[in-house]
Amino acid sequence: MSTISLHDTHNHDNHDDHGHHKETFLTKYIFSQDHKMIAKQFLITGIIMAVIAMGLSILFRIQLAWPDKNFPILETFLGEWAAGGRIKPDFYLALVTIHGTIMVFFVLTAGLSGTFSNLLIPLQLGARDMASPFLNMLSYWFFFSACVIMMSSFFIQTGPASAGWTIYPPLSALPTAIKGSGMGMTLWLISMVLFVASSLMGGINYVSTVLNMRTKGMDLWKMPLTIWAFFLTATLGILSFPVLVAGVVLLVFDRSFGTSFYLSDIVMGTQVLPNEGGSPILWQHLFWFLGHPEVYIVIMPALGISSEIISVNSRKPIFGYHAMVYSLIGITILSFIVWGHHMFITGMNPLLGGVFMITTLIIAVPSAVKTFNYLATLWRGNIRFTPAMLFAIGLVSFFISGGLTGIFLGNAALDINLHDTYFVVAHFHLVMGSAAIFGMLAGVYHWFPKMFGRMMSNKLGYLHFWLTFISAYLVFFPLHFLGLDGVPRRYYAFTEFEFMQKWLTVNVFVTWSAIMGALAQVAFLWNFFYSIFKGKRAPQNPWEANTLEWTAPVEHLHGNWPGEIPTVYRWPYDYSKPGAEEDFIPQTIPFSQTMSSNMPHDFEGNSESERIQREWEEQEAAAKKAKLD
Amino acid sequence: MVQSIKQEELGIQFKAKKFIIWLFVVSSTIMFGGWTSYYIVFSASKGKGHGIVLPELFIYSTVVLLVSSAFLFLASKAFKNGNYSSQKLFLSITILLGITFGVLQVDAWGSMVRTGAFFSNNNAAISLIYVVSGFHILHIFAGICLVFSALMGAYKEIPLQRRIYRMEIASIFWHFIDILWIYLYVFLLLNS
Numbered sequence: 003m004s005t006i007s008l009h010d011t012h013n014h015d016n017h018d019d020h021g022h023h024k025e026t027f028l029t030k031y032i033f034s035q036d037h038k039m040i041a042k043q044f045l046i047t048g049i050i051m052a053v054i055a056m057g058l059s060i061l062f063r064i065q066l067a068w069p070d071k072n073f074p075i076l077e078t079f080l081g082e083w084a085a086g087g088r089i090k091p092d093f094y095l096a097l098v099t100i101h102g103t104i105m106v107f108f109v110l111t112a113g114l115s116g117t118f119s120n121l122l123i124p125l126q127l128g129a130r131d132m133a134s135p136f137l138n139m140l141s142y143w144f145f146f147s148a149c150v151i152m153m154s155s156f157f158i159q160t161g162p163a164s165a166g167w168t169i170y171p172p173l174s175a176l177p178t179a180i181k182g183s184g185m186g187m188t189l190w191l192i193s194m195v196l197f198v199a200s201s202l203m204g205g206i207n208y209v210s211t212v213l214n215m216r217t218k219g220m221d222l223w224k225m226p227l228t229i230w231a232f233f234l235t236a237t238l239g240i241l242s243f244p245v246l247v248a249g250v251v252l253l254v255f256d257r258s259f260g261t262s263f264y265l266s267d268i269v270m271g272t273q274v275l276p277n278e279g280g281s282p283i284l285w286q287h288l289f290w291f292l293g294h295p296e297v298y299i300v301i302m303p304a305l306g307i308s309s310e311i312i313s314v315n316s317r318k319p320i321f322g323y324h325a326m327v328y329s330l331i332g333i334t335i336l337s338f339i340v341w342g343h344h345m346f347i348t349g350m351n352p353l354l355g356g357v358f359m360i361t362t363l364i365i366a367v368p369s370a371v372k373t374f375n376y377l378a379t380l381w382r383g384n385i386r387f388t389p390a391m392l393f394a395i396g397l398v399s400f401f402i403s404g405g406l407t408g409i410f411l412g413n414a415a416l417d418i419n420l421h422d423t424y425f426v427v428a429h430f431h432l433v434m435g436s437a438a439i440f441g442m443l444a445g446v447y448h449w450f451p452k453m454f455g456r457m458m459s460n461k462l463g464y465l466h467f468w469l470t471f472i473s474a475y476l477v478f479f480p481l482h483f484l485g486l487d488g489v490p491r492r493y494y495a496f497t498e499f500e501f502m503q504k505w506l507t508v509n510v511f512v513t514w515s516a517i518m519g520a521l522a523q524v525a526f527l528w529n530f531f532y533s534i535f536k537g538k539r540a541p542q543n544p545w546e547a548n549t550l551e552w553t554a555p556v557e558h559l560h561g562n563w564p565g566e567i568p569t570v571y572r573w574p575y576d577y578s579k580p581g582a583e584e585d586f587i588p589q590t591i592p593f594s595q596t597m598s599s600n601m602p603h604d605f606e607g608n609s610e611s612e613r614i615q616r617e618w619e620e621q622e623a624a625a626k627k628a629k630l631d
Numbered sequence: 632m633v634q635s636i637k638q639e640e641l642g643i644q645f646k647a648k649k650f651i652i653w654l655f656v657v658s659s660t661i662m663f664g665g666w667t668s669y670y671i672v673f674s675a676s677k678g679k680g681h682g683i684v685l686p687e688l689f690i691y692s693t694v695v696l697l698v699s700s701a702f703l704f705l706a707s708k709a710f711k712n713g714n715y716s717s718q719k720l721f722l723s724i725t726i727l728l729g730i731t732f733g734v735l736q737v738d739a740w741g742s743m744v745r746t747g748a749f750f751s752n753n754n755a756a757i758s759l760i761y762v763v764s765g766f767h768i769l770h771i772f773a774g775i776c777l778v779f780s781a782l783m784g785a786y787k788e789i790p791l792q793r794r795i796y797r798m799e800i801a802s803i804f805w806h807f808i809d810i811l812w813i814y815l816y817v818f819l820l821l822n823s
Contacts, residue, residue, distance in 0.1 A: 133647035206654040214647035244658045248665030251762065260751035261758040263669070278753040279677065284669055291665070 025560075033143075035135035036560050040142050041121035042453055045446070047142075048113020049530070051149055052439075053523070055104035060520055062097040065089045067506075067513035069495035083161065091494045092181045095164035098492055099182065102167030103152065103190070105435065107197055110300040112145045112204075114442045115239075118303055119208045119232040121449060125551035126226050128217025128568055130561045133210040137203045144200035151193040155186045163190035166492065168289055171264035171282045175256040178270065188257070191250055198243045198250075205236035205243075212236075217550070219570035223327075224589070226549050226574040227320060230327050231306020234334045235299050241338070242295035249288030256280070283348050290341035297434050298337045301401075302330060304441020305372060308394035310574075311448050312376055314547045315391035316383025317585050319575035322375040329368030336365045346417045355414040362412035369405055373398060384578065384585070388545070389463025393444035396471050397437045403475075404433025407482065422492075425485025428478045436474045443470075446530070451544045455556045456537030462529040466522055473519030480508050548574045548588045572604070598622075645796050652800045656807045659770065663811060666763050667818055673755055680822045681756040686742040692735035693816055699728035700809040703778065707802055710794075715785060722782040725805070729775045733768055740764070763815050770808045777801040 034040060061080075064073065065088070072087035083093040120138065124131055132138045155162035164182025165173035169190065177184045212233040216225070225233075252263040256277075264285045265277035313320040320326060342350060342358030350358075376398045385391070407429040410416050420426060443466075450458050484505050489496075496502040496509060543552040550570065554562050568590045576587040581599035593600050593611065597618045605611040674680045706721035740761065744750075750761045781797040788794075 133644070134651055137651070202655075202658055206651050206658070209654055210647045210650040214650055215643055240654055240658045241661055244662035245665040248662050248669070251766070252666075252669065255750075255758065255762065261755065262753050263755045263758065276753070280755050281673070281676065284672060287672065288665055288669060 033139060035131070035139045036558075037120045037124050037131050037135065037138060038453070038558050038562075040138055041117050043142050044112060044116030044120060044145070045453070047146060047149060048109050048117060048442075049527075051104050051108040051113065053527070054153070055101050055109060056520055056523065058097045058101040058104075060516060061089060062094055062101070063509075063513040063516045065094055065494070066496065067510040069497050069506075092164065093161060094494050095166075095180070095492070096162040096182050096186065099164050099166050099169075099190075100152070100155075100162050103163075103194075106167060106296065106300065107194070108145075108149055108152070110434075110438045110442070111201065111239075111296070112197070114300065114303050114438065114445075115201075115208075115232065115235055116142070116145065116204060117442075118228070118307060118445050118449070119204065119236065121453060122228055122551060123208055123211050123232055124215070125452070125554060125562060126229055126549050126574075127212065127215065127220055128550050128563075128570065129211060129215040130563075130567070132207045133215060134207055137207050141200045141203035141207065144196045144203065148193045148197040148200060151189055151196065155189040155193075158185050158189070160184045160186055162186040168286075168293065169253075170289075171253065171256065171285050172268055175253055175264050175282075176268070176270065176275075177257055191254055191257075195247065195250060198247050201239050201243055205239035208232055208236035209240065217567045217570055223324075224570055224573050227309035227323070227326055227330075228303075228306040228549075230330055231302045231309070234330050235302045235306075238295045238299050238302070238334055238337065242292045242299075245288055246292035249285060249292075252288075253285065283345070286345050286348060287341070290344045291338075293344065294341040295337045297430070298333055300434050300438045301441075302333065304397055304438040304445075305330070305401075307441045307445040307448070308376070308397045310547075310549070311390050311394040311444050312379050312398075313575055313577065314448075314545050315386045315388055315394075316379050317386070317577045318379055318383045319577055320375070321378035321381075322371070323573070323575060325371055326375055329371040332368035333365060336361060336368070340365060340412075343412050343414075343417070346414045347421050352414070359412060359414045363409065366405070366409055366412075369401070373402055373405070386545075388447065389458070389460055389467055390444045390448035390545075392464070392467040392471075393440045393447060396467065397440040397444065399471075400432050400437035400440060400474070403479075404429055404431075404437060408433060419488070420485060422490055423485035424481045424489050424491055427491050428481035428485060431478045431481075432474075436478065440471075443526070448545065449551075450530075450533065450537075451540030451556075452551055454534050454537070455540050455558070456533050457540050457544065458529050458533045458537060462525045466525040466529065469522030469525070470519055473515045473522060476515035477512050477519060480512055484508065543588075546584075546586050548576060548586050550589055553588065553590055641792070645792065649796065649799055649803070652803050656803065659807075660811070663763060663766070663815065666759060666766075667815075670756060670759050670818075670822060673759075674822060679754070679756070681748075681754065681760055681819065682823060683743070683746070683748050683757065685760075685816075685819060685823070686739040688735050688739035688742060689816060692732050692739065693812065695728050695732045695735060696809050696812055699725045699732065700806055702728065703802055703805050706781075707798055710785075710798055719782060719785050722778055722785065725778050726775055726782070729771055729778070729805075733771055736764055736768055760819060763819075767808065767812055767815060770811065774801075774805045774808050777804050 029035075031039065034043070061076075064076075069088075073084075074087040076084035076089065077087050080089070080093070083090055089097070120132070123129070152162075160181045162182060163169065163174070163186045164180055165187065169187070173179050173183055174187055177187065212225075212229060252261070255261040256263050256265055260277075262277040262280040264282045265275065265280045268275040268277060309320055309326060340358060340362045342354060343362045346355050346358070380395070407425065411420055411426060411429055447458060447463055450456070487501070487505070489502050489505055493499070493502070496506050540556055542556060545552075550568060553568050555564065570589045571592040572587065572589055574589050576582070576599075578585045579587060579596075579599045579601075582596060583598075587596055587599070593604060593615075597615065600615055602612065602615075605615070670680075702721045703725045706718050706725065709715070709718040709721060743760070748757050748760075750758055752758050777797075778801045781794075781801040784794045784797045
């Protein structure tokens with residue numbers, strides 16, 4: 003016996019996964035390998051990046067609303083880039099590029115998946131930590147370095163990358179094409195390689211944890227929908243991000259080593275470039291093979307989070323649990339065969355365009371299944387309007403209103419008119435931008451007690467929700483009409499084109515709405531950072547939810563549960579079950595303790611349990627009868 | 632009882648980590664898949680492939696890599712039979728063959744350069760030969776590190792469970808890069 007235990011401690015010390023050794027400041031807060039701390043690191047970094055990217059958007063919104071006005075204060079802050087108080091065209095392009103890059107990758111991919119996958123996968127599955135805590139830590143630090151490098155491009159003379167977040171060549175492949183194609187582009191590429199490495203390390207870890215480290219009783223069909231969403235998101239990332247790396251590597255060689263992967267027949271000024279034979283369209287293929295799954299990497303975690311929150315706060319089981327899972331799987335698979343709808347106007351063979359159009363429109367089916375299931379879950383629920391719930395409902399609203407325009411854009415014939423107009427901008431800002439950020443905010447409000455052991459203020463939460471919700475619609479709804487009128491995106495000054503001038507007043511309105519939306523975030527930031535230190539102490543299970551994370555102690559432990567890991571007996575959505583004492587039954591309660599509420603289908607055909615239940619019911623009936631007599 | 636629970640959790644931990652290597656294999660395959668798809672679309676639209684005779688050295692390097700895989704297999708087998716000294720020997724041979732492979736690949740590049748098939752080329756298909764073989768060498772380097780860690784584990788006689796784990800991930804990864812190279816080589820042969 004003693005040899006076994008010795009051997010075991012030996013293993014344990016070497017390996018250190020849920021060790022009992024002393025933690026220093028450095029290992030606890032900086033190079034932490036605890037998934038809960040890494041989640042917080044991702045969240046706070048993500049919030050900081052979101053604030054920066056939002057600030058950038060306000061800057062270019064000011065330019066769009068008042069293209070002829072001077073704002074001397076801009077020169078004070080931006081110096082040369084806003085000489086005379088007006089943002090320069092070069093810098094305008096850099097602003098939209100970096101805004102898009104940060105929002106899509108750094109906030110809604112790393113900030114969203116990084117935070118909630120890290121926090122919830124081990125906690126909701128009943129695991130001590132991730133499959134590889136070390137890789138997890140590395141994932142955060144790669145992400146952090148990517149953020150720093152991306153931001154550092156604001157401090158070089160030629161400014162940040164300016165070719166748009168999709169960095170199409172030749173703008174991105176020729177360092178001398180525009181200002182932003184130089185050093186800024188190089189930094190963009192380095193930053194993105196680090197980012198992809200971070201995402202892959204994270205994603206691989208999430209998938210391995212979900213498949214291998216579930217607690218006893220937690221089979222796949224007992225997992226909360228959050229976990230299903232994170233799992234499929236991570237799978238998507240593993241299958242699509244490597245293609246972006248492949249594309250970026252070729253782009254780097256084109257930039258710096260004189261290859262011609264994407265370049266052909268280019269004249270710069272009077273000089274004919276030697277590159278021949280490449281094709282920029284090939285970049286678009288490689289990019290969008292990642293790029294389209296990427297938008298589902300952004301939205302699926304948000305969908306999973308809102309499934310959980312809507313069910314908890316409607317006090318009802320999620321409507322169509324299996325349908326929800328299958329539609330997530332459907333979205334995952336379909337997302338790989340729709341990338342061509344970004345390229346309808348690249349001279350694509352119309353037949354191929356037709357195929358991509360059909361696959362794109364089919365993806366509306368699982369998306370609609372999810373939407374209807376959210377609505378059916380809300381239907382006649384015992385709804386608790388917590389801030390998290392409001393944001394989750396907001397997500398459903400944006401997902402519908404933004405999803406509908408996706409059907410327009412997925413149509414190859416309509417896309418000829420709408421491509422690269424503000425219609426596209428409006429579409430993806432609603433369905434991917436607003437919906438995903440609302441899912442993320444819902445998650446923050448819901449799991450804040452789990453992360454920090456304290457509650458956020460509800461009042462500030464309501465204020466934050468209503469202002470953000472209203473201003474998001476005020477910003478993005480009018481943009482549809484600009485797009486229908488043919489106004490192209492990324493244009494610097496609407497005063498330069500006769501047909502765009504009539505939209506200037508709309509731009510002023512949109513900019514004021516955006517400023518209102520940005521100011522609303524102050525309510526959130528104050529609420530978030532104040533509550534970390536001074537918020538009300540959180541109870542064990544503040545939302546009366548069923549999932550496992552609420553059985554873990556409020557005080558964080560490395561290893562999550564002090565004793566044995568809890569066993570799971572039931573699915574996570576037993577809310578308002580008829581016959582139950584309370585309106586929720588946590589996953590850790592065995593059926594033997596809830597005899598009065600068990601249903602025949604709970605036993606999944608296990609005849610022994612059915613027999614016990616039947617006997618109990620007969621006994622109950624007999625006792626009742628005896629009482630009556 | 633407590634010990635056995637911990638032991639069980641530790642076992643799950645190793646299983647999960649081994650799975651990480653498999654997932655890495657998947658994502659790496661997809662990266663190379665990205666390049667070969669680029670090649671297919673490129674050559675279909677231009678109506679031409681790389682159009683050169685691949686250096687003979689690639690044949691030798693392929694053989695070397697295959698033999699190295701065989702030696703790694705022998706090392707695993709020796710390890711399972713408890714024959715630790717031949718395990719160490721075979722692992723060392725694997726590493727040496729891996730290094731030889733890398734050298735041969737670089738020589739092959741040299742011979743391509745001598746025939747005028749430069750990396751920076753107006754035929755992107757030729758550049759792509761360098762890209763895929765170059766990134767494959769990076770994988771070989773990573774593979775050598777993994778085999779080396781298995782070898783070190785054998786020398787330091789770390790706990791058996793961890794030695795098994797190191798042997799397993801080294802094997803998964805090394806056989807993967809072996810198959811990967813064969814795929815790339817055959818692909819380049821067929822699509823000239």
